[in-house]
């Protein structure tokens with residue numbers, strides 16, 4: 001049983017980590033956010049990253065600079081959900097979503113969120129200034145060469161992908177886009193970026209690479225293969241950026257992932273997991289609902305009871321969690337613990353309907369903790385339940401063979417308020 005305290009070995013070796021393959025896995029989820037909030041086509045982040053890579057390699061920069069620029073491009077709007085959640089400047093309706101990118105806060109929050117990232121080069125200002133315009137008409141009024149180079153290039157890639165439809169690589173569409181880019185020369189875009197774009201856009205492969213069927217492979221080919229040794233603690237810090245994005249996506253669950261991570265840490269201490277297992281359980285907790293980024297806000301934010309159709313849609317989130325995390329090297333057990341949190345020992349859970357024999361100790365722990373966390377957190381439509389009432393809901397589920405009895409009893413011991 002993975003994570004069983006009796007069996008856990010003392011392993012603290014760092015992970016051989018490729019930030020961009022990690023981000024490519026998670027960017028499928030980030031792209032769902034942009035599709036849902038801004039109504040842009042799928043694969044937006046990948047196309048922005050691909051165009052960025054092509055421009056920046058053409059600009060003669062180093063592999064490390066290309067690598068970082070791709071990472072930043074994949075993450076350029078990481079501050080969007082938090083800016084939207086914390087802003088009162090826009091009315092609460094669907095239109096508000098559409099204007100989320102007009103909030104300058106998403107640039108500042110996005111920049112701040114990435115402080116813990118293991119970038120290889122100096123990247124300050126790249127996210128903060130991705131909405132600057134060459135003529136100084138952007139969010140913070142920087143102009144020309146004062147805009148950091150990566151911000152100029154990511155901003156260019158972002159803007160052209162938002163403005164134009166790259167899904168039709170025919171000649172007429174290519175010419176339309178090339179003309180429009182030329183029309184914004186020295187206004188939104190730097191002359192240098194327009195020239196570089198002309199060069200790369202002259203090749204048919206550029207347009208074909210941007211198609212949904214090929215963008216993944218095309219982007220991977222453009223990213224230099226750079227690996228770093230990172231501690232699991234550092235990977236936990238990076239993972240928290242994504243749990244914040246998830247928590248901020250819905251006003252109803254603002255502290256859910258971070259709260260679950262805290263409780264997972266308490267249980268990991270209680271079970272005396274070795275350091276690596278302790279941190280991996282916390283990473284799994286912080287990313288367990290990453291698949292919710294693929295669920296529309298119309299469902300996540302619905303204050304009333306979900307219809308059966310909406311409920312089935314909501315249930316898909318753990319499928320997406322699995323599909324996202326399983327792509328990350330070294331995350332095999334984290335994927336299981338995170339993606340199994342709605343499975344039940346009797347096979348009545350989802351999305352796979354796994355039974356006891358397929359659910360290891362930490363998967364069972366995550367299932368119990370997720371329910372406990374949800375019940376004890378404040379929701380706009382109900383108060384948080386005190387420990388006693390939460391346990392009164394958990395215990396019968398353990399009695400009925402859905403949850404691990406021993407873990408439910410341990411939760412009662414660890415989280416009971418002092419008498």
Ligand SMILES: [Fe+2]
Pocket residue numbers: 076077101106130131
């Ligand atoms: Fe943006």
Ligand SMILES: [Fe+2]
Pocket residue numbers: 034044048076077158
């Ligand atoms: Fe964008």
Ligand SMILES: [Fe+2]
Pocket residue numbers: 288289317318341342370
């Ligand atoms: Fe969940």
Ligand SMILES: [Fe+2]
Pocket residue numbers: 256288289370
């Ligand atoms: Fe959850």
